[in-house]
Amino acid sequence: xxxxxxxxxxxxxxxxxxxxxxxxxxxxxxxxxxxxxxxxxxxxxxxxxxxxxxxxxxxxxxxxxxxxxxxxxxxxxxxxxxxxxxxxxxxxxxxxxxxxxxxxxxxxxxxxxxxxxxxxxxxxxxxxxxxxxxxxxxxxxxxxxxxxxxxxxxxxxxxxxxxxxxxxxxxxxxxxxxxxxxxxxxxxxxxxxxxxxxxxxxxxxxxxxxxxxxxxxxxxxxxxxxxxxxxxxxxxxxxxxxxxxxxxxxxxxxxxxxxxxxxxxxxxxxxxxxxxxxxxxxxxxxxxxxxxxxxxxxxxxxxxxxxxxxxxxxxxxxxxxxxxxxxxxxxxxxxxxxxxxxxxxxxxxxxxxxxxxxxxxxxxxxxxxxxxxxxxxxxxxxxxxxxxxxxxxxxxxxx
Numbered sequence: 240x241x242x243x244x245x246x247x248x249x250x251x252x253x254x255x256x257x258x259x260x261x262x263x264x265x266x267x268x269x270x271x272x273x274x275x276x277x278x279x280x281x282x283x284x285x286x287x288x289x290x291x292x293x294x295x296x297x298x299x300x301x302x303x304x305x306x307x308x309x310x311x312x313x314x315x316x317x318x319x320x321x322x323x324x325x326x327x328x329x330x331x332x333x334x335x336x337x338x339x340x341x342x343x344x345x346x347x348x349x350x351x352x353x354x355x356x357x358x359x360x361x362x363x364x365x366x367x368x369x370x371x372x373x374x375x376x377x378x379x380x381x382x383x384x385x386x387x388x389x390x391x392x393x394x395x396x397x398x399x400x401x402x403x404x405x406x407x408x409x410x411x412x413x414x415x416x417x418x419x420x421x422x423x424x425x426x427x428x429x430x431x432x433x434x435x436x437x438x439x440x441x442x443x444x445x446x447x448x449x450x451x452x453x454x455x456x457x458x459x460x461x462x463x464x465x466x467x468x469x470x471x472x473x474x475x476x477x478x479x480x481x482x483x484x485x486x487x488x489x490x491x492x493x494x495x496x497x498x499x500x501x502x503x504x505x506x507x508x509x510x511x512x513x514x515x516x517x518x519x520x521x522x523x524x525x526x527x528x529x530x531x532x533x534x535x536x537x538x539x540x541x542x543x544x545x546x547x548x549x550x551x552x553x554x555x556x557x558x559x560x561x562x563x564x565x566x567x568x569x570x571x572x573x574x575x576x577x578x579x580x581x582x583x584x585x586x587x588x589x590x591x592x593x594x595x596x597x598x599x600x601x602x603x604x605x606x607x608x609x610x611x612x613x614x615x616x617x618x619x620x621x622x623x624x625x626x627x628x629x630x631x632x633x634x635x636x637x638x
Contacts, residue, residue, distance in 0.1 A: 240612060241273045241323045245339035246330040247308055249278035250286075253504065254448060255531045256330060256355050259415040266605035275322055277315065277335065279308035292318065294335065302450075303481060310338040324348055325616050330355060332383030340386060349615040352387040353413075354380065354401060355528055381405050388615055391608075393529035396549020411611055414553065416604030417534045417596060420511045425539065427515035434475065434500050436516075441472045441579045444517035444541065446505065446532050447524070449480030454523035454546065456489060457568060461523070463493045464572035469579050474521075477502040477513055514539035518585065519575055522551065530554065537561070538596035542588035544575045554599070560591035 244264065248256045264274045279296035286293070292315045299305035319342060328351040329339035336352070343350035358376035384390045384406045392398035393414045401410060428438075436442055443462065447453055455476075462474045476486070476499065483501065490499045505513055514520065520536035520543045527550035533543050534554050543561035545551045555561040562574035578585045 240325045240609075240616065241275070242267060242612070243275050243277060243319075243322070243324045243327045243339070243342065244330065245277045245327065245335045245342075247279060247334050248305070248330070249276060249291075251281055251284045252304060253507070255415070255527075255529070258507065258531065259353075259355070260330065262415060262418070262601045263605055263608060266601050267609065270605070270609070272609070275324070277339070279306045279335075281306055304479075308335050310335055320346070326351065326612050328353070329383075329387070332358075332380040336383055340383070347619070349388040349612075349619050350386070351389045351391060351612070351615070352384055353391040353393070354384065354397060355393065357397075357400075357526055357528055377404055384408055388619070389611060391611075394549055394553045396552055397528050400549060412553075413604055413608050413611070414529055414534075414599055415531050416599050416601030417531070417538045419538050419597060419600055420515070425511035425515040427512055430512050430516035434502060436473055436475070436500075439471060441469055441519075442517050443472060443474045443519045443521050443575065443579075444477065444513060444536070445474070445521050445523075446477040446510065446513060446536075449476065449478050449482040449486060451482060452524070452526040453480075453482075454525060455482060455486055457546075457571070458521060458523040459486065459489055459493055459495065459499065460568040461521070461571040461575070462499065463495060464569060465575050465579070466495060466498045468572075468576050472498065472579065474499045475502055475513075475517070476500065477505045479504045510535060511539055514541050517541045519544060519578055521571075521575065522546070523571070524548070524550070527551075533561075534596050534599055537592035540589040540593050542578055542585055542592055544571065544578070546571065554595065556591075556595065560588050560595050 244260060246260055248254060249260060250257060267274050274290060276291045278293060280293040294308040294310060294312050296306040296308045299307050324346060326349050327339050327343040329336045330353055340350055358380055381404050384401065385408050387408050390406060390408045390410050391413050392401060392410055395412055398410050398412050445458060449455060465472050487501065490496060514536045520541040522530055522533050522543055522545035525546055525548050530550040533545060533551050536543055537560065543555050545555060545561065545563055547563040547565045555563055557563040564570050564574055578588065
């Protein structure tokens with residue numbers, strides 16, 4: 240197959256969505272499929288490999304590392320008809336999403352849309368129009384989804400949410416899979432050594448962007464209670480983001496200096512070492528569509544304590560391979576302390592976490608996605624042969 244993926248987030252940006260695209264693309268290509276990526280241009284960054292087309296972009300005003308693609312490019316427009324695309328997969332309902340939809344219409348090929356993001360959870364970036372932004376984000380995303388041939392939800396919770404919001408297109412659940420750690424890949428002792436964390440310390444880990452929507456103020460308040468009850472507890476925050484300085488100041492105000500360490504960003508090939516070094520993985524976010532880092536931590540044997548949400552309920556079985564809590568910081572801390580204080584229980588959770596994560600390998604998830612692609616292409620081809628396609632109402636993309 241020749242697959243066209245249209246995304247507003249991609250390398251060098253590091254986040255869950257760009258990582259998802261990279262993992263699926265790598266697995267598709269390993270199986271012999273041709274994948275073309277259509278993404279925004281980032282200042283000072285050049286692609287090393289081919290099959291990546293970059294749209295001009297503008298720096299996002301609300302986030303320093305993001306850009307906004309301008310969905311117009313005569314050069315890309317000239318190449319598109321020559322690529323022989325069998326299917327278009329849009330990763331967003333905005334910006335490059337409508338462009339991808341028009342490409343699919345003009346070429347008469349299926350359009351797939353993955354609903355990666357709970358867009359209404361990001362309305363705080365527009366504080367003066369928050370309620371309007373929330374409603375508009377949901378309505379636009381639903382309208383876009385209903386024009387797709389297939390909508391992918393990363394979890395069952397997201398699928399149910401989309402159905403309740405009015406999505407009537409075919410919905411299927413395909414999470415982003417994890418790369419299971421192989422023997423000798425991780426080096427947990429090096430992580431502890433790098434940050435001066437002793438082997439006796441009880442290491443709690445957070446890995447992800449340092450952003451308002453991630454619930455990190457909740458995490459720090461929870462850890463304040465953990466630190467009061469467990470003298471050996473240390474919290475390592477791995478990632479970067481606009482909230483780095485405010486969080487550092489909040490850490491000081493809570494009296495947690497020396498107990499909370501900011502590690503900065505982590506290269507993707509080192510994440511297994513960080514997960515492997517941790518006694519617990521803490522996940523405070525309520526804004527995710529899929530807690531990919533939760534699955535990654537579980538694959539490395541780190542039990543998870545998370546706030547209950549649709550992002551994690553498919554993966555964490557409460558009381559077996561992790562804890563899910565709907566309580567405030569006190570309740571969250573209580574579950575973490577239970578695991579930190581009971582090594583036998585922690586080991587049991589660790590074993591079950593590895594077993595659970597093995598069901599969500601990137602190989603298995605990519606295979607499912609390809610099956611769905613093939614079914615759509617076959618159905619579209621059959622319909623094209625059965626009756627002529629009326630393209631008289633199609634609006635031209637710039638080619």
